[in-house]
Amino acid sequence: MSTSTNHYFKIFWVALGTIFLNFTLARSQPAALDPQKLVTNWEINENNYQNKAQFLSTLTFTNKSTGALPATGWKIYFNYNRSIIPSSVRGTVNIQHLNGDLFEITPRPDFRIMVTGNSTRISFITGGSALNITDAPSGFYFVQDTNPRQGLAMAPVTVTVPTQAEQSLPGGGNSPTITLATPEAIFQQNKATEDMVATKLPQVFPTPASYRETNTEFILTPDIPIITPADYFPEAEMLANDLAAVFGKKLTFKNTGEGKAIRLIKKEGLGPEAYELRVTPQEIIINATAPAGMFYGMQSLKTMLPGTALDGKLKSVSIKGVEITDSPRFNHRAVMLDVARNFQPKKQVLKILDLMALYKLNVLHFHLNDDEGWRLEIKTLPELTEFGSKRAHTLDSRNNLPPSYGSGPVSTGPPGSGFYTRADFVEILKYARDRNIKVIPEIETPGHARAAIKAMDARYTRLLGAGQREAAEKYLLRDINDKSEYQSVQNWNDNVINVALPSVYNFMETVVDEVREMYKEAGATLQTIHFGGDEVPNGVWVKSPQVQKLMQQDERFTSVDDMWYYYFGKVNEILKTRNLYLSGWEEVAMRKTEIDGQKHYIPNPSLVNENIHVDVWNNVLGSGAEDLPYRLANAGYKVVLSNVTHLYMDMAYNNTFEEPGFYWGSYVDVDKPFRFIPFNYYKNTKTDKFGKLLPRTIFAGKERLTEFGKNNIVGIQGLLWAETIISPERMEYMLLPKLLGLAERAWAPEPDWALEKDSVKSEAQYQQAWSQFANVLGKRELSRLDRYRGGFRYRLPLPGAIVQNGKVTANVQLPGLTIRYTADGTEPTVKSKLYTGPIIETGAIKLRTFDSTGRGGKSVRVVNL
Template sequence: MSISTNQYLKIFWVTLGAVFFNFYSAQSQPTALEPQKLVANWEINENNYQNKAQFLSTLTLTNKSAGALPAAGWKIYFNFNRSIIPGSVRGTVNIRHLNGDLFEISPRPDFRIMVTGNTTRISFITGGAALNITDAPTGFYFVWDNNPRQGLAMAPVTVTVPTQAEQSLPGAGNGPTITLATPESIFQQNKNTEDIVANKLPQVFPTPATYRETGAEFVLTPEVPIITPNDYFPEAEMLANDLAAVFGKKLTYRNSGEGKAIRLIKKEDFGPEAYELRVTPQEIVINASAPAGMFYGLQSLKTMLPPTALDGKQKSVTLRGVEITDSPRFGHRAVMLDVARNFQPKSQILKILDLMALYKLNVLHFHLNDDEGWRLEIKPLPELTEVGSKRAHTLDSRDNLPPSYGSGPVSNGPPGSGFYTRADFVQILKYARDRNIKVIPEIETPGHARAAIKAMDARYTRLLGAGQKEAAEKYLLRDVSDKSEYRSVQNWNDNVINVALPSVYNFMETVVDEVRDMYQEAGATLQTIHFGGDEVPNGVWVKSPVVQKLMQEDDRFTSVDDMWYFYFEKVNDILKTRNLYLSGWEEVAMRKTEIDGQKHYIPNPGLVNENIHVDVWNNVLGGGAEDLAYRLANAGYKVVLSNVTNLYMDMAYNPTFEETGFYWGSYVDVDKPFRFIPFNYYKNTKTDKFGKPLPKNLFTGKERLTEFGKNNIVGIQGLLWAETIISPERMEYMLLPKLLGLAERAWAPEPEWAIEKDSVKSETQYQQAWSQFANVLGKRELPRLDRYSSGYRYRLPLPGAVVQNGKVTANVQLPGLTIRYTADGTEPTIKSKVYTGPITETGAIKLRTFDSTGRGGKTVRVVNL
């Protein structure tokens, strides 16, 4: 068939028109929004807003995507560790609290489309004050309404740092003024620390019970053998491996030999952790009656090595002659690591065990589960890790837990997700065992148990769907008909196990038996399991049919509060039948009672003779429980001092805005554990967390520790809660150098300044002791940690600086660290000038502390006009 010219032209123009229509249509189609280019910025507008204990802050969303954010059809989620006051949100969005620290932003009808470059501001009021960067919301992610199960990560939140002029924050009403740390205030804190010549410092850390230098020296070379009885072959092997890092080759060890040597000698009549160390020109001798004592003698020998010896390939190392007799002050020298809130890989736990061993800390309290994660494989209950170890976007927690602490919308490993396989945990136990460290596993119950509850819900749903009702209910941890309403301290409304259910005890027995099996496989001693017990909120169980039925059947119960004692009596029985004792937080040893119509907590007389060990943390100044640890010890409970004011290592170092960490209980720098007086912590507790003087009558009427009570103080513990611990580097930053203050106080004899009654003399003695400790850290132990076990990224303190007489004078908390500075506005680097004396340059002077490897800390700025 032929086509006429007119038909041809008609087809041509129609086709051309279609092409242009499609082209322009394509150009006019909106580009898809890229959520990762939605940027959230948070700034604090005003603390003590409206003269109340609250603050106003603003969240600004900026669209940096080529696509538009539409006026509807989406939600944004974020984590925020505070409660937003209802009705206080200002802007064109709603903010709704969901559960825990998870919030949801949704557009209001008046929200307008945000094209590229547009911003929207959202203001809201929050209780309390915001004093550092940890207060910021985090973990923002985006969800389309038409794809509600997929979360899309947004850009990391940015935070506007308050200017210097805004750093003095007035108190609410008649409250105290809160002053954030400045270079000038840090200088004043450091100014009384004496700079001690390195060769005048003791060679062993922590401080031994007795220590004397003889003036002689021993030259250690790789040809020097280790002579040891068979009993100490494992310790000799570890020493040989440690010294291989110094010399590039292992020392040999054998049963006998003459001449120059390191001699490990089994000698009776020593305590299990005691040792003697003697260094002469001819030999190094370590006497001990047990492997633990020998191990600690070897750790002391290792701290005698100059830090630079760990640079390797040394031909020889000279050690000073010493005579040391040593044993620990406390038998329980613990570090609590929380891996539930944020997870740490096995390699990092092994590295922390190396650190603990070097400084003679002998208990790892392993917090393995909480609301936000279950971290240990229990093979009969696979849902614990299949569901309970993963955090990702969800609104029902059926397949995984929701994001917490900024962990984001996807389950892609640490810090939000992860767990230790059975093999991992066995390896950790063996590694700890070989370093004389006991591992106390914590199974947090009945509160702080949401991960376990949701995991067992998943199991229940799976088996119920398969028609296996009896099997489904075997390990159920909640009453499905419970209508109780409550809110935990961390804002969860479904995180407490229902202790009236028989299935709860099936669960506990299965977990306990699996944990015991892992210890047996590792050849590690298990003496106790920690069952938590803290922060169960009011309101739990009151509308549970199962609880009501049990209370009606058993006349022992007078109120729902009695469920608490019922639970821990049952758990205690489970452990006793397995020759274990119960450990827990302080609440395990407490009982509610009424005094003048008001509920109070007193030591529970019903469990006092059950060898229950409790970690007592609550001595919040002004909170009323400042004497709780002493009350429980005096009542007969075995107490591990875990005081928040001095020993919580997740607390921020100081009140500087960019210093990460919480501060609700205190600020905790390395001086806080160092100055802690275990048997009388009232003595030098004179200021609140902001450095303001405490009322002189604060401790009036508080219970003092009796001689009987002293015998019940089994040890002290540093605690690292993990809400802000998002990486191994952050873990090391928060632990170090604080952990060295803990090690000193746990091992060393009671210092003179702690028992001196004359306050002026005591303060002088303390300042002398602090100066020596600070110099040991700055000149020996921190340089050692730069090299030991692949190096630790400890916190480098901010320099202190003042302008005086036209010059900038600087100092540092730990003498031995290097301060470098610039006067041209640039950031100090390893190539910048070293501070050796007052700076005469004018303008903006920036100063920064550096370690022995050239790693720098945060920068401070002063202006010299």
């Protein structure tokens, strides 16, 4: 054999050996883990753990992948809106808090490989109590050490629902306990609500100032014209389009005409939002002085139509004869939408604007930035959205923000990522303008500003790398030499702007001027910009060289607390030079002072005459701030009542475990905003958020609202913070039907029950008013919302049920909603038996509430033996 032949044989055998070795290794190595099949469960073990204000809970990871979870070489990240005590972690992993609500899990040396079917349990202690499913951690994702920049989403966490109320579990004590929804308890809550005849209910919602039915009717057909002066052509166009959804045909509108018609008439002497509506057999007349009044008269007319009319293509519809004179109680009727924590697409914002317009709400307070996102394009500062609108896996926040609120490891869009382009925002402004809604943009500062800070850090790094130091520092929002240590309420340690920097005011002026340009382009009025101002933690600025330098230059500064007043004084001047006034949260109107050596907050006398408007949320019962809205109004500040106890729409509807939403300030069902008494909410505040009677002394020594103070209450506001709002559907669930209680209280005259001094009479009057309101919702407005603008997925309440004398009797919070049931334990569907009276069937009876389109809510179960 030649040397060359021998050489080729060697190559052949080496290659064959390599193939065989690789094949053997491939067969012997375990398959790669699929993180989507690494299943996570969370359960609450015990509240009031060790008789302290803390709870014990457990995470269980179960491997359902064909691949194994290795003993080393990986990390798991998740979001959790609580603080874990590090030393309390039990299991073969470590848990470390990183920043905000982001945590990291790493395996300990004793962690063992997890093959298919294996599980591992991790328990830990957390401060406070855990009372519902929103307390669960979320957004789990997996990262390999060999590829540290890539995060792989894991399966959504499941939550173990307790099978019994916690009073029967260990550690009940005096702390809050887990409550389960029982059909019997719900039945007792509902039974005081009277079921009223639908034809006897008021035809217009919210309740008008003056309303009288005339026992006549007008038959509206698609051939009836709208007669209007040219002043009201835009309103006539909108009415014609709205009625096209009823008839499948657009009504015509013109200047003059005889015979049956809808007549829009300009009448001098009415208020800017006032209107008169008269329906006779021959015509419908809406009188108004201003376009806004005409628009609201049209909304009242729309609510006179049955909701089912929106199914379309009717030939005619009957409208009751009425005589109405109406105007709003408050000029400022607001909804605050947070799109920073979790983003909502433009389409959903426009839909909410339509909802607001229908129910005569006229202010959208638009919370556009926070620690977790910047949502508005600013052309001069592209990093704000190129960087600050994206959340994805990162440990250094150099290219994007980290995941928050379970948004996951990639920036694929809502809820974690997204922003409004300039064109989007102009479109939103125009849409709101046409519906008489004023948009107040909020630029949250100096706290809650991490998205802006990190975006400007990215800009600084880019320009500094290009050798452009001056340009790099022009909009910097932090002192790069600041060694201050602090932690915000949401556990961020780097989310506060350094207000001593001149570059901060360059930033503010640039943002303000671009926002003004967008309003000008939209033809929308801009009167104010909201600059936030809440929740700046202790410890900020104390080790900042820039702050120390500024304090040395001005003897008026005695502590870093003075930086607060310096900042809002500067911002106020920026706005005043542009003919705008400053809005903010309550802290903008407060000043720290010492009383008996203790620091207290008092109304700030130096800004009281600056026409500053403040949204006051903090009246948490037992906090000592129960009277804060009234104190600020009495001191001379313009106050928008934004009370957490009644108006926070992100709060859970009730205290049952499976009801989503926060509860730190209150529980808020549809009755809470309805029963809110703006000028004296002490009057009917008798229980804490858990339903326990408050001591009679809870309001002792608290300021009452003075007549002067009443003049400073400019309006009320419902607020939807977005930590838990992960989709448009969840947004609608949390907003509705609560928003209808807000609409009633913002527009309608002060009710008799709020003025009645005799508590027994007042309660009886309230119960009658509530019954009417509940019936209006269940029998009129919810069927409208099933269809209006594509339909809203409002919360359907659980039915109540009780077994008595061998029969099951059921009821529902909002009479008019349908209850269906099964008697074999299966889940009721839209084809199941309709509940019309006590059920005589025996066995496992399941009941479920349905809307007018067949959408069902959650079911309840009772056993009839």
